[in-house]
Amino acid sequence: MINFNGNIQENDSVLTPSNRGYSYGDALFETVKASHGKLLFWEDHYFRLMSSMRIMRMEIPMSFTMEFLEAEILKILESEDLTQASARVKLQVHRNSGGLYLPTNNGVAFIISAKKVASDFYLMNESQYEVDLFKDFYVSPSMLSTLKSNNKAINIVGSVYAEENDLDNCFLLNTNKSVVEALNGNVFLVKGNTIKTPPLTDGCLKGIMRKQIIQVLELLPEYEFLEESISPFELQKADELFITNVITGIQPITKYRKKEYANTVAKGLLQKLNVKVRLG
CATH class of the missing domain: 3.20.10.10 (D-amino Acid Aminotransferase, subunit A, domain 2)
Known part of the structure; x- marks a missing residue:
């Protein structure tokens, strides 16, 4: 399951050939570690995403507050029964469909997915690397x-x-x-x-x-x-x-x-x- 613009749905119902993230790589993402519903370093992730969207000349919706996006991430964690576990969250923002290299608008959509990871805290891996x-x-x-x-x-x-x-x-x-x-x-x-x-x-x-x-x-x-x-x-x-x-x-x-x-x-x-x- 994914959170697509606020709706929890199957993850095979979003991607189309016109998706700009797929067609042109016109997308950004944040990989966030969640531990029992807490988003680690969330403020840093949020401000990096906002800065990156400005550099990419994407239009940042007024609704894209730190609290709003955190709540949307928690939605998918709840739907995947991951609020009492640790998870790898991927928050992707892509420009809306339309245009070729030059987009017809700079509005954006978001997709959030989550997968369980093993450890709550950071562990030292001492194996051969x-x-x-x-x-x-x-x-x-x-x-x-x-x-x-x-x-x-x-x-x-x-x-x-x-x-x-x-x-x-x-x-x-x-x-x-x-x-x-x-x-x-x-x-x-x-x-x-x-x-x-x-x-x-x-x-x-x-x-x-x-x-x-x-x-x-x-x-x-x-x-x-x-x-x-x-x-x-x-x-x-x-x-x-x-x-x-x-x-x-x-x-x-x-x-x-x-x-x-x-x-x-x-x-x-x-x-x-x-x-x-x-x-x-």
Whole structure:
């Protein structure tokens, strides 16, 4: 079941050939983790969506308040009997049908779906997790590349490449050959007491979990935090590498090429992240 513009209905009754999200990738989405009816980091998700809609020149309905969209998400959680569980919620906004590349109007519709996930809080996955670089295609840094949009061809092709090569994930490079992000999240590098993540100007996703980890790091005087470009050559010199997204939290990388990594810093940050979730 899905919530389509406020109506709970079957999920095969919405998509048509004229849907602009399907036809042109003219859509945005937010992936939100819900825990027992609570939407984690909901305010950050909401304001990222509003900002992204403005960048895409979509018309934001007056009804699209934070309270309205939260209530619509709770509708689908209730219909799927997920208010007492944890769930992965996808909130998609697409421009209304009409036009070719040039839309005939900038009004929008929304679709919300939800699926159960196993854990209420973020757990440390210490199993083998190997990554490599994906170099077939590159991210072109711009404001559009920071958006959570339906234009994710490089992530799809990169995921197929990772599976073909028995990898758990891949790092994407931008056109300047800097490491931008992983296929499904932002990347952080630890070297000594310095922790780095690529800046948004390098073209990485403006990740919600990226923001939470940065806020945690800014309160820890024992670390120097930097938003700086990461060269592929730095990866093998790092002490730790980890990926962040709102569903997994923090995923430590155990191996990149011949280098193996610890996860001590990632463990400590995950504990602080769970405290942030409980207090938030």
